Amino acid sequence: MSEKVGVYVCHCGTNIAGVVDVEEVSNWAGEQPNVVCSRDYKFMCSSLGQELIEEDIKEHGLTRIVVAACSPHMHEKTFRGATERGGLNPYLFEMANIREHNSWATTDKAAATHKAKALVNGAVERVVHHQPLEPIPVEINPATLVVGGGIAGISAALELADAGNHVYLVEREPSIGGHMAQLDKTFPTLDCSACILTPKMVDVEQHPNITLYSWSEVENISGYIGNFNVTVRKKARYVIEELCTGCGICEEKCPRKVVDEVFEAGLAQRKAIYTPFPQAVPKYPVLDPPNCTYFERGKCKACQILCPTGAIDFEQEDELLEFPVGNVILATGYDLFDSNRIPQYGYGHLANVFTSLEFERMVNASGPTDGKIVLRDGESVPQSVAIVHCVGSRDNNYHEYCSKVCCMYSLKFAHLVHERIPEAEVYNFYIDIRTPGKGYEEFYNRLLEEGTHFIRGRVADVTDAARLPGEEGKLIVQAEDTLIGKQRRIPVDMVILSAGMEARHDSQDVSLMFGMGCDFDGFFTERHPKLDPVATMTEGIFIAGACQGPKDIPDSVAQGAAAAARVAGLVNQETVMMEPVRASINKETCSGCRLCNDLCPYNAIVFHEDQKLSEVITALCQGCGTCVAACPSSAINGAHFTNEQVFSEIEGILWDVMEHQAVPA
Amino acid sequence: MSEKPKLAMYWAASCGGCEISVLNIGDKILIVDEVFDLAFFPCIADFKHHDVEGYEDGYIDVCLFNGAIRTSDNEEMAKLLRKKSKVLVAYGSCAYEGCIPALSNLTTKDETFNTVYYENQTIDNPNRVVPQVETQVPEGTLTLPSFYNTVKSLDQVVDVDYYLPGCPPEPEQIWAVLEIVVNALLNDGPLPPAGSIVGAGNVAVCEECPLDKNVKTITQFYRPYEIQPEPGLCLLEQGLICVGPATRSGCGALCPQVGMGCRGCYGPLEGVDDQGAKMLSAIASVVGVGDSTDDEFELEEMIDNVMDSLADPSGTFYRFSMAHSLLERVKANGNGTNGGEVK
Incomplete structure (x- = not known):
């Protein structure tokens, strides 16, 4: 059986053509067995490029298509579409990635051109073994x-x-x-x-x-x-939701106070039975067994005794819903970056170093201080505040990326300090101020007018070790002010660490x-x-x-x-139509050895005890190929990844080192 | 009545078991004797090389060729018998896929000679004499066949019509094949298509194996002497290497039934290019230690520990199929020097 293959080598502007000699690759491909038509074109993914394929299929009677361009992630669907519009089954197409795997990876033109030939040849050798496949329709549950x-x-x-x-x-x-x-x-x-x-x-x-x-x-x-x-x-709340009215008596009467590390960032206490905040949805409280007196000592039950609707259930268990x-x-x-990881910033051992989340809670009118900005003692009002940007962000030791929100919320913090303590000095230590967003730059300008001091430099150290007059009893923030090229030591009462976002x-x-x-x-x-x-x-x-x-x-x-x-x-x-790239088991050659039975990550393989055969449930199969590789008797076929297809591709890629020589003596 | 068809059987690099297997088909051997004239069968009758050379091309109707191609003599005989035979059968695992002799493809000719002629415990060779292709003696030059660096299967040196797998093939399978041949010669019966594997099944040994098979999770491998397998239960599940799942049926699963894992002598199934790699891939898939929550490094170590309990993987999984596998031979000394070809 001889196939008529069409090969299309894409320039991708200069993305590919700047490194790979696309014309040479196209000419060379035209001389390979089965190839009847070979072209290079500036943008194969353009409608004109796709039409080339469609027309050639009709004109030259092509039966297989190879496009050498970018990653199949990018345009496999595009070219399958063109192949189909030309009248062929879309799976009679193969893509050779000569961009991500080639032109973007090197500047060596000769080597890149050579590799492009190998990849194209692999695709040509593979595509002649392709079989037409039909997509599998799947119903969508609307939930x-x-x-x-x-x-x-x-x-x-x-x-x-x-x-x-x-x-x-x-x-x-x-x-x-x-x-x-x-x-x-x-x-x-x-x-x-x-x-x-x-x-x-x-x-x-x-x-x-x-x-x-x-x-x-x-x-x-x-x-x-x-x-x-x-x-x-559904974790046990120890509260029967159907009975609970959210009246809050249980929380009020619970005798046990616990530091709220989650919602209040450790700045306030909650009860052992609690709703995290008054507007919580749903309104039902949650009981926290490790901190509950009843669970600890078997006594108390204050919440249960006083609940007007009898909604407290100490026996409640986790429920599994399917x-x-x-x-x-x-x-x-996201999680907030843990400021403890940067010990030189003093968080955890210098009382008046706060994290951004602590400060958010503090300035919140319904927060632990009713919105008053105070030092850790709960009463002193800071007269000077340093806000340290990029804590854990833009830092090779922690996260290289920019957390995107910290500049803006640091500006917001500065504004809130000015608003609540008009006489306070505020220092923002930044690397760059990043305010891309609607109204963001304007907000920055407003802060400049409000009198915030902006010091451009990454903070090296936050310490309470006074060295100079005026530093006693203060936190000293040390940084190089890169705009004036000098080391600065700024004594302040309070430091806020603008921690980044992490996964x-x-x-x-x-x-x-x-x-x-x-x-x-x-x-x-x-x-x-x-x-x-x-x-x-x-x-x-x-x-x-x-x-x-x-x-x-x-x-x-x-x-x-x-x-x-x-x-x-x-x-x-x-x-939806699902990719037909699936595994299937040949009933004739399956010996029922059951080696594949426990391998499928999607649980798509079942064993039929009566027939002593294994079967792949097509709808569950994701085409990963694990079972195909594992089947020791090749009774499992991976559609679109058959042995013949894979080995032909390998042989095609190795065309220059494989002369089909006989085994040497 | 016209002359009887001619039968030949020849051994190249082999142990002689294949010859015995033919004689082991019981009283059917009388039918063979009745139907055929022997044209060449050095194991049981006195024939000489020049007898064969004297035959016309195609004189022999069926030649059962067993043994691998180890020396230049083996290759010469293969070519001679190919020329003189209408039907050439690669008989037994050595001719079909290299078998035990081809395990020496894991090393080199020099290393093999080293072991055999110098280093084996029982060797006493103070003059360090090794076989030479040519030796000068006063009377002239003596020659010996050359010893190849790489062992090959029969079809790697000549065209082969049929393959009859097994080490050695089972009597009933041998007879079934001979019966077809006899029927074809005497009654114009159908022959299987050229290149077929005959005298074997198309499904793995497990199909014939009566042991109970369950989902497999292996946490430790054992060699046969190390444990007493639980009767009636799949050996592989018990950690005893059984190559049955990767091996063609036809033998009746003789070995597993007596507690010895299948060695794999019937070779790979249709569509498998490399029996050893396939079995190794299957085994690796069912090593069941740890899970995705384990630390990656520890998980790797756990898997390594299980795999370390598997003795001699190349010898185990390529015991019969080395020459015919994708591997064919290993690259010697890492860089292909010292006479080891790069494959």
Whole structure:
């Protein structure tokens, strides 16, 4: 059987043509067996480039197509489309990556051209063994799981629910609201954070299309786009939600006080049974057994005795809920960088060094100091405040990236200090001021006018060791002022560390559970950094908000809505076509050895005891190939990755070292 | 009645077991004798090289060629018998895929000679005499066949019509094949397509193996002498290497049934290019220690510990198939010098 292969070598402007001699590659490819037509073209992905393929298929009767261009992640779908419009099955196409794997990786033109030939030849040798495949239709369950009830998750859930789709919103903490609920004001408009957030939280609670599971975590997920099966662990609250009215008597009467490390950032106390803040949604409190007198000593039960509706249940256990969903949006947010990791900044051993989150709570009118800015003693008002930017960010020792929000919130802090303590001096130590956003630069200018001192230099040290007159009893912030080229020692009463955002400590586990990727920093990996920022490489799993990278509130809201729109689009289609690149077991040659039975990461392999045969459930299979490689008798075939296809490609790539010589004596 | 068809059997680098296996087909041997005339069978009848040379091309109807190609003599005989035979069968594992002799492809000719002629405990060779291709003596020059660096299978030196796997092939399979051949010669019966593997099944040994098979998770490998396998249970599950899943059936799963893991002598299944790699890949897939929550370094160490309990992996997984595998031979001394070809 001889195939007629068409080869198209893309210039990608100068991206490829600047390094690879595309004309030479195209001419050379034209001389290879089976190739009947070979061209190079400036932009193969343009409509004109695609039309070339369509026309050649009709004119030359091509039966196979090879495009040597960028990564298949980028344009495999594009060219499969062109192949199909030309009248061929889209899987009779193969892509050779001569950009990411070649022209972008070297400046050596001769070597790059040589490698391009090898890659093209591999693709040609492979494509003649391609078989036509048909996509597999899959129905989409209209329900969606949103993980994380911060502002991104809330936005996504509300958008979807308003569009008439059912949403399960799962939140790990007792209340939704996320970090935004802890903030006082939001930059640059100085809107009260709670005032704009709590109505949305209430909307979530009251929405008929939203099922809210707070104090819950996703335990397991299986399945595939359109048909996921979710297991959620609803942690024991020790409060019967159906009976609880949220009156707060239990919290009031609980005799045990505990430092609230989560919501109040350690600045205030809560009870052993508590709602994290008055506007919490849902309103039901949570009992914290390790700190509860009853759980500790078997006595007390004050909450149970005094609860007017008998809603306290010490016997309550975690509940495992299972439900099907069609899509998932992960909006799991971020962790604040732990300032203890930079000992020279004094946090933890110098009392009046605060983290940004502590300061947020302090300036919050409903926070531990009712909005008064005071030192750690709870009463002294600082007369001078240093705000240290880039704590943990833009620092090779911690995170190389910029956390994006710290400049703006540091400016906000400066403003709040001026507002509450007009006579105080405020120093902002910055590397660069980054204010890209609507109204952000204007806010910076306002702060310049308010009299904030801006010192351009990374802070080296925060110490209480006085050396100069006037430093006694103060915290001394040392930095090189790079604008005047001098070391400065600024004595202040209070230091605020503007800690950066980092990925959730358990983001890697989450990414494993949901079968999608996360980068080295732990942030979830989007399908495309520019053009597909809320989708992931796993179909049906979307991401929104700071779990994808540092983000402020408007960006998180926008991403939540964007992810919701993507899901709504899928739900509207009702079915999606899935890649037919799947494994299948040949019944004739399966010996029933059961080596493959425990390997499938998607649990797609079943063993039929009666026939002594294993079978791959096509809809569950994701085409990863694990079982194909493991089957010792080659009874499992990986469609589009058959032995013949893979070995031909390898031989094609090694054309210059493989002369098909006989085994030497 | 016309002359009887001619049968030949020849041994190249082999142990002689294949010859015995033919004689071991029981009273069917009488039918063989009745149907065929022997044209060449050095193991049981006195024939000389020049007898064969004297035959017309294609004189021999069926030649069962066993043994691997180890020396120039083996290759010469293979080529001669190919020329003189209508049907050439690679008989047994050595001719088919190299078998035990081809394990020496893991080393070099020089190393092999070193071991055999100098270093073995029982060797006493003070003058360091090793076989030479040419030796001068007063009467003239003596020659010996040259010893190749790489052992090859029969089809790597000549075209082969059929392959009959096994070390050695099982009697009933031998007879089944001979029956087809006899039927073809006497009654114009159908022959399988050229290049076929005959006298074997198309499914793995497990299909014939009556032991109970479960999901496999291996945490430790054992050599056969180390444990008493639990009767009735798949040996591989118990940590005893059994290459059955990667091996063609046809033998009736004789070895596993008596507690000895399949060695793999019937060779790979259709579509498998490298039996050793396939089995190793399968084994590696079911090593079941740790999980994704373990520290990466510790996990690696745990896996290494399990794999370390697997003795001689190349000798185990490539016991029969080295010459015919993708590997063919190892690169000697890491850089291909010292006479080891780069493959």
